[in-house]
Amino acid sequence: MGVAFFFILNYLSALNKFAYLNFSILISFLFFSFLFIKFFLREDFLRLIINIIAPLFFIYGILQRFIIFPYLIKKIGIAQSIQEQSLLWRLKTGRIFTFFQLPTLYAYITAVLLIMLIHYFFEKKDKGRIYYLSCIIIGVLNLFLTQSYGGMAAFFIGLVFYLYVNVKSNKNFIIIAFMSFALVVFIVSVLRFEEIKDFSPVRLRWGHWKQTARAVADYPVLGMGLGNYSKTVGRYVHKGEPKSIYTHNAFWQLQSEIGVIGLLLLLSLFIAFFKDKLVPVKQRPQFYALLLLSLIYNFIDIGFYLIIPGFILSLIFAYIREDTNNFKFDEKKKYITLFFFFLSLSVMVFIYLSDRKNIEGELLRGGEQAENAFKSSIRLNPFNDKAWLNLAIFELQRGNYIDSEKYVDLALKYNNTSAKAYYLKSLIFARKGYLLHALSCAKKAKGNFKINDLYNKNYEQFKRILSENN
Numbered sequence: 001m002g003v004a005f006f007f008i009l010n011y012l013s014a015l016n017k018f019a020y021l022n023f024s025i026l027i028s029f030l031f032f033s034f035l036f037i038k039f040f041l042r043e044d045f046l047r048l049i050i051n052i053i054a055p056l057f058f059i060y061g062i063l064q065r066f067i068i069f070p071y072l073i074k075k076i077g078i079a080q081s082i083q084e085q086s087l088l089w090r091l092k093t094g095r096i097f098t099f100f101q102l103p104t105l106y107a108y109i110t111a112v113l114l115i116m117l118i119h120y121f122f123e124k125k126d127k128g129r130i131y132y133l134s135c136i137i138i139g140v141l142n143l144f145l146t147q148s149y150g151g152m153a154a155f156f157i158g159l160v161f162y163l164y165v166n167v168k169s170n171k172n173f174i175i176i177a178f179m180s181f182a183l184v185v186f187i188v189s190v191l192r193f194e195e196i197k198d199f200s201p202v203r204l205r206w207g208h209w210k211q212t213a214r215a216v217a218d219y220p221v222l223g224m225g226l227g228n229y230s231k232t233v234g235r236y237v238h239k240g241e242p243k244s245i246y247t248h249n250a251f252w253q254l255q256s257e258i259g260v261i262g263l264l265l266l267l268s269l270f271i272a273f274f275k276d277k278l279v280p281v282k283q284r285p286q287f288y289a290l291l292l293l294s295l296i297y298n299f300i301d302i303g304f305y306l307i308i309p310g311f312i313l314s315l316i317f318a319y320i321r322e323d324t325n326n327f328k329f330d331e332k333k334k335y336i337t338l339f340f341f342f343l344s345l346s347v348m349v350f351i352y353l354s355d356r357k358n359i360e361g362e363l364l365r366g367g368e369q370a371e372n373a374f375k376s377s378i379r380l381n382p383f384n385d386k387a388w389l390n391l392a393i394f395e396l397q398r399g400n401y402i403d404s405e406k407y408v409d410l411a412l413k414y415n416n417t418s419a420k421a422y423y424l425k426s427l428i429f430a431r432k433g434y435l436l437h438a439l440s441c442a443k444k445a446k447g448n449f450k451i452n453d454l455y456n457k458n459y460e461q462f463k464r465i466l467s468e469n470n
Contacts, residue, residue, distance in 0.1 A: 003265045010258055014225025015232055018383060018414045023227025029344035030310045036341040037318035039334045047120060054113045054135050061096045061142040096145045105306060107151020108297045110143045112290055112312055115158050119286035122166060149201060150300045158293030165285040205248045207241040215256040223259035231417045234449035250303030277322050287319045307348055354381030361390060385415035392424055401431055419449035423458060438462050
């Protein structure tokens, strides 16, 4: 009851209530994923899934690096737009990401698959080892090609833990793992020399952590509301610091959103849920290795704020918690769980597809196709504030101020901390001659993204005009 009461308070005090609800959908999906895995996903079926997807991912990773990247670099040629410049830079780094958004995310997924494949390798005693050894070799190559220090470090620590705990394995593998890790880190350091010579990865994360520290200082007790950090981070970015909607430390970001009370309540809930109910480590060492690997990843990267790392955590928790009598559901409740799992999964898919359509519209840079993409995005998710905002910009460029204002108001309804929406609203008010309202919106835009020169100049311009008129 205490936890439920706290999260009601957290919702009521949230700066952006739609962001809270949006993140609650992810939490619901992860909870029902835990139950789904617990009741329906047997270990032998999990093995079959990994046996299928691991080689597919790994082979595609090799193709991406040595065939797809060179083809796209040649096709783009000289980048014309900002999007093309960004894509070209990303391709030239050679850091693979396969089907996922980021090389670091793919590095984590690869590390998870590798730990499971290594476990299956040690379990096999016959020719089946050849298959797993082949997968492990190309998987390690994929991990190397992500050039992710965090992913490699997390995999290495998880691997050493697994080899140490698993009595069936030869401890000499640990020495080999240490030597291999040192060699790979050296080679990746050479490949990423331009980035690491001034400690860019470290400075990037340090900058994000400082921003989160400012948010924690502002909302130390109850937090700013679940899912709200990504919507309000612009308030905490200082000049010269990198901006990201993620802290690159999932636990630190969570504290900014639920405060110290929420964090303590959540920790007590986990302890009560798992106390005296954990499977012995030696019984399932692969999942404890994955837990350690995942904790490291969540400490240095986006973590469970992304759906796949969150799902993997649900999978780990499902397999390390014993099936106790007080956790066994009857058949009816199991199928209710199945229904809610697929319902929450469907909602997550619609949100994802909506975001992809919105990005597609942004890349088109105007025209009827872009407008249709934004409208498709809204049909998939009517609460997508970014798509509403893009439609508002589209109508403003046409000179259609009535529809533009209507779309901006919808964007602000679903994201009342959007600096860009307030900036756009200030321009619309200025066109209508409502300078005081324009100044008020310009001030909110400036406050929600303090280092943005455009928003600052816009605010100062309205201040100057009003002072001259007076």
